[in-house]
Amino acid sequence: MWPFAMVLAAILLAFAIAAYWLEGRVRDQALTDRVLAVRTLLKQKIAKDADLMQATLRALMANRVVRDALQRQDRDALQRELGSLFATLRDQHRITHLYVNDANLVNVLRLHSPVNHGDVISRFTATRARDTGQPVHGLELGPLGTLTLRLVMPWQVDGRVIGYLEMGEEIGYVVDELHDSLGVDSFVLVDKRFILHRQWQYGLELLQRLGQWEQFDNRVLVAQTTAQFPPAISAAVLTRLRQGATEVIQTDGKAMHLAMLPLLDVAGQPIGELVVMRDIEGLQQTFFKSVLSVIGLSLAAGLGVLALFYVALGRVDRDYQRQHDLEHQLLRLDNEHQRIVQLEKMSALGTMVGEIAHQLNNPLVGVVNLAQLAAREADDPARTRELLAEIRRAGEDCHAFITSMLRFAKVSKFERHATDLAQVVQETVLMFRQTVQGQIQVEMNFPEEAVVLEVDPILLRHALFNLLLNAAQATEGAGAIQISLQAQPHPDTGAPGWVLTVRDHGKGIAPEILDQVFSPFFTTRRDGTGLGLPVVQHVALLHQGFVSVENLPEGGTQFAIWLPQTHSTGPISADQTKPKLTHVAQDIGRR
Ligand SMILES: Nc1ncnc2c1ncn2[C@@H]1O[C@H](COP(=O)(O)OP(=O)(O)OP(=O)(O)O)[C@@H](O)[C@H]1O
Numbered sequence: 001m002w003p004f005a006m007v008l009a010a011i012l013l014a015f016a017i018a019a020y021w022l023e024g025r026v027r028d029q030a031l032t033d034r035v036l037a038v039r040t041l042l043k044q045k046i047a048k049d050a051d052l053m054q055a056t057l058r059a060l061m062a063n064r065v066v067r068d069a070l071q072r073q074d075r076d077a078l079q080r081e082l083g084s085l086f087a088t089l090r091d092q093h094r095i096t097h098l099y100v101n102d103a104n105l106v107n108v109l110r111l112h113s114p115v116n117h118g119d120v121i122s123r124f125t126a127t128r129a130r131d132t133g134q135p136v137h138g139l140e141l142g143p144l145g146t147l148t149l150r151l152v153m154p155w156q157v158d159g160r161v162i163g164y165l166e167m168g169e170e171i172g173y174v175v176d177e178l179h180d181s182l183g184v185d186s187f188v189l190v191d192k193r194f195i196l197h198r199q200w201q202y203g204l205e206l207l208q209r210l211g212q213w214e215q216f217d218n219r220v221l222v223a224q225t226t227a228q229f230p231p232a233i234s235a236a237v238l239t240r241l242r243q244g245a246t247e248v249i250q251t252d253g254k255a256m257h258l259a260m261l262p263l264l265d266v267a268g269q270p271i272g273e274l275v276v277m278r279d280i281e282g283l284q285q286t287f288f289k290s291v292l293s294v295i296g297l298s299l300a301a302g303l304g305v306l307a308l309f310y311v312a313l314g315r316v317d318r319d320y321q322r323q324h325d326l327e328h329q330l331l332r333l334d335n336e337h338q339r340i341v342q343l344e345k346m347s348a349l350g351t352m353v354g355e356i357a358h359q360l361n362n363p364l365v366g367v368v369n370l371a372q373l374a375a376r377e378a379d380d381p382a383r384t385r386e387l388l389a390e391i392r393r394a395g396e397d398c399h400a401f402i403t404s405m406l407r408f409a410k411v412s413k414f415e416r417h418a419t420d421l422a423q424v425v426q427e428t429v430l431m432f433r434q435t436v437q438g439q440i441q442v443e444m445n446f447p448e449e450a451v452v453l454e455v456d457p458i459l460l461r462h463a464l465f466n467l468l469l470n471a472a473q474a475t476e477g478a479g480a481i482q483i484s485l486q487a488q489p490h491p492d493t494g495a496p497g498w499v500l501t502v503r504d505h506g507k508g509i510a511p512e513i514l515d516q517v518f519s520p521f522f523t524t525r526r527d528g529t530g531l532g533l534p535v536v537q538h539v540a541l542l543h544q545g546f547v548s549v550e551n552l553p554e555g556g557t558q559f560a561i562w563l564p565q566t567h568s569t570g571p572i573s574a575d576q577t578k579p580k581l582t583h584v585a586q587d588i589g590r591r
């Protein structure tokens with residue numbers, strides 16, 4: 001369970017890391033795109049505004065009154081003529097500067113600051129316009145620390161320059177427009193090397209701007225689109241932005257994404273940077289919500305799978321436990337069974353020893369008693385001979401008993417081979433006829449096909465002989481003994497096999513002793529050893545078969561030996577063939 005949970009956690013972690021990384025990439029790419037758009041828009045805006053300024057100045061140059069006033073250097077006339085125009089341009093078109101300079105670039109009038117005049121304008125735009133005789137425009141720093149888009153146009157009359165008109169728009173307005181068009185905030189930072197502290201301070205108050213000179217070592221803020229410069233933008237952040245990286249900062253509880261664009265003035269000199277800032281709070285919130293919901297769903301699905309797994313494992317575990325318990329019980333039963341079998345063996349051995357002792361003891365006691373009697377009556381030869389004959393009979397009884405014991409012992413030698421069962425039966429009946437005295441009829445009934453099985457013919461003959469002998473001993477009248485062989489499957493397993501039955505019409509077996517007849521030494525006959533049926537049972541078991549007994553309703557007993565089908569049934573050789581259906585009735589000697 002735990003390894004599975006760990007794998008699930010690892011997958012979720014990998015997913016979260018991948019999603020975070022991807023979000024960073026997407027975010028960076030979006031900002032890079034915006035920065036490029038800002039750069040393009042800035043360029044376009046500068047070009048468009050410069051065009052508009054140029055058109056305005058051209059229109060202004062057509063004004064004779066103004067021209068005459070410039071040529072006369074009449075500041076009041078210029079102020080009168082241009083004052084209302086500048087006010088309109090400032091209020092409606094965000095023009096912040098309007099200069100009227102003479103042909104030597106000496107300032108005649110600053111419409112935006114009329115008190116300052118008489119100084120020489122030596123900025124790049126002015127000198128360049130003078131040198132080329134062409135209008136020049138571009139971003140340029142002013143004396144008050146303002147970064148301004150300026151256009152300087154030479155005013156020529158009849159091929160002679162009578163003066164220069166200069167118009168300017170503060171960068172603050174430019175970045176405001178960028179904000180309106182692209183929805184990004186920006187800050188203009190200028191290198192302190194190009195601005196004097198005092199002038200910057202003056203400009204700050206004059207133009208009512210916000211800013212702190214000491215905020216950064218080498219930069220100062222000159223324009224911004226937000227009310228406040230985010231305090232999280234430190235010098236270290238600026239350094240990293242200058243190296244081309246993007247940064248995410250937290251300001252007013254919102255995530256802001258920053259990038260930087262270098263700013264060049266009209267002379268191509270790097271003068272500072274434009275910091276572009278985009279609010280990504282909403283984007284991040286959406287992203288985190290999406291990732292969290294995906295992780296939540298995955299977690300729920302994973303936990304569901306884990307729960308299913310847990311239930312399934314629990315079931316398997318319970319099944320395994322049940323099986324294990326069953327196996328354990330079986331093993332215990334098996335051990336118990338072995339123990340009982342061992343006990344039974346010991347008990348059977350005890351019975352056997354007792355029986356053997358009993359069987360041998362009786363004649364031996366008789367021999368001792370008869371020998372003592374013979375010793376006492378040695379004077380009477382006739383009596384002595386009679387006693388000796390008794391002793392011989394007792395000895396013969398012992399001998400008969402030991403012979404039958406030896407016959408029983410022989411059963412353990414077991415050699416099986418393909419054997420025609422009918423032939424075994426016929427040979428046994430022949431032997432039986434020679435052994436048993438008296439008249440008794442034996443009938444045999446076999447299938448048409450020869451039945452050939454893998455058996456030990458000697459042991460089988462021995463078993464059948466015992467059954468015939470018992471049948472003969474039980475038969476009192478003229479009833480015949482019937483032997484038959486027929487195919488019959490095993491009653492429990494259904495395995496194919498054959499059953500050899502011996503049926504007599506004798507006295508039958510009393511029901512109370514029916515289950516004892518296979519016990520060794522069990523006998524109801526005075527001269528019996530009780531080993532005949534145990535031999536039959538042993539032989540059947542050696543052949544993986546069994547023997548059964550039943551009393552017949554019409555009187556008499558039937559013994560049946562079941563043998564498994566171990567060899568193909570069919571004729572085996574010419575000398576082993578026998579009549580198709582044998583019904584042999586033989587009169588044989590009755591014992
Ligand atoms: N066909 C039968 N009819 C009636 N009783 C039988 C028959 N076969 C066996 N019995 C009974 O089963 C007992 C045991 O038979 P078993 O063959 O084992 O021993 P036995 O015949 O008594 O002695 P042994 O065969 O050693 O000379 C017999 O004493 C007899 O009571």
Ligand SMILES: [Mg+2]
Pocket residue numbers: 466469470528531532533
């Ligand atoms: Mg017997």
